[in-house]
Amino acid sequence: MTSRWRLVLRELKELLPITLACGTYAAAWTALILPYGIVSGGVAGLASLLYYVAHIPASLSYSVVNAVLFIAALKLLGWRFFAKTIYATVAISLFLWIGERALVDPATGELIRILEDERFMAMLLGCSICGLSVAALFACSGSSGGTDIIAAVANKYFGFSIGATLIVIDLFIIGSGLFIPSLGTTLERVRFVAFGFCAMGVECMTISYALNVRRRSVQFMIFTRRHAEIAKAISDATGHTMTLLDAHGWYTGDAVKVVCVLAKMSESATIFSIIHSIDPRAFVSQSRVIGVWGEGFDKMKDRRNA
DSSP: OOHHHHHHHHHHHHHHHHHHHHHHHHHHIIIIIGGGTOOOSHHHHHHHHHHHHHOOOHHHHHHHHHHHHHHHHHHHHOHHHHHHHHHHHHHHHHHHHHHHHHTBOTTTSSBOOTTTTOHHHHHHHHHHHHHHHHHHHHHTTOOOOTHHHHHHHHHHHHOOOHHHHHHHHHHHHHHGGGGOGGGOSHHHHHHHHHHHHHHHHHHHHHHHHHHHGGGOEEEEEEEESOHHHHHHHHHHHHOOOOEEEEEEOTTTOOEEEEEEEEEEGGGHHHHHHHHHHHOTTOEEEEEEESOOBSTTSBOOOOOTTO
16 A cells, blocks of 8 residues: 555544544534524534524534634634644534534424423533534544634733633623523523523533543552562553552551552553452552643643643
């Protein structure tokens, strides 16, 4: 196989999960968000507002707003930032266009409510799926574009926190529903905004959980007389290095080595199995840690703008 075809296959492998995430996001938004009059943050929330107020197809407004943001920020952020983001935006717009036509009730011209009148359940399910899809895009080094671009520009040129900027934008988009008379009475608009804040919270928590669940780490403190064998076996199995600490037993006064290991949560079962196979009488303490940065774990970076 030539190098050109290898490059093509590699790019296709990278784009396949992005495409699946975009399709899932669009399906959840079209089937569980738009039919129930729910608005969330970002460009998706803005597109939802325009759909409810002016009946503008969400696929159209989503595409136009993102295109404007891309053009405005292209010179500021460069092409490398936009490569996968542009693809994801186009894919979501296309899937939205398909979904808006596939889920329309011919009799009423409105989108079908697949959960009937279960609006709260639709919000929970729809925002959870959207959150998982966005997390998948982030994991593939892409994004759904939109307000992420504004936040990136604000961070690069004004030093604003990306997280805080996104929250402010989302609050503004959702809160604007209070001042749109066509959304109903004052009480109906309050409910509309309340649902929007709930939707934003569910989606944000889902994104955070999905991105961090695989990154959770644990610390093992292993008290054993067979420390050399255990340390070597763990290192061979996981690739992690470890630290040996000198300790003394309070009751016996005997010197003992303590093996200190930092590992991924998913590696816990392997480590316990190794310890038990070598020294079933070892004393082991396992605890969760907030984060681990360095070789073999997350890359250390300046977190002041996170």
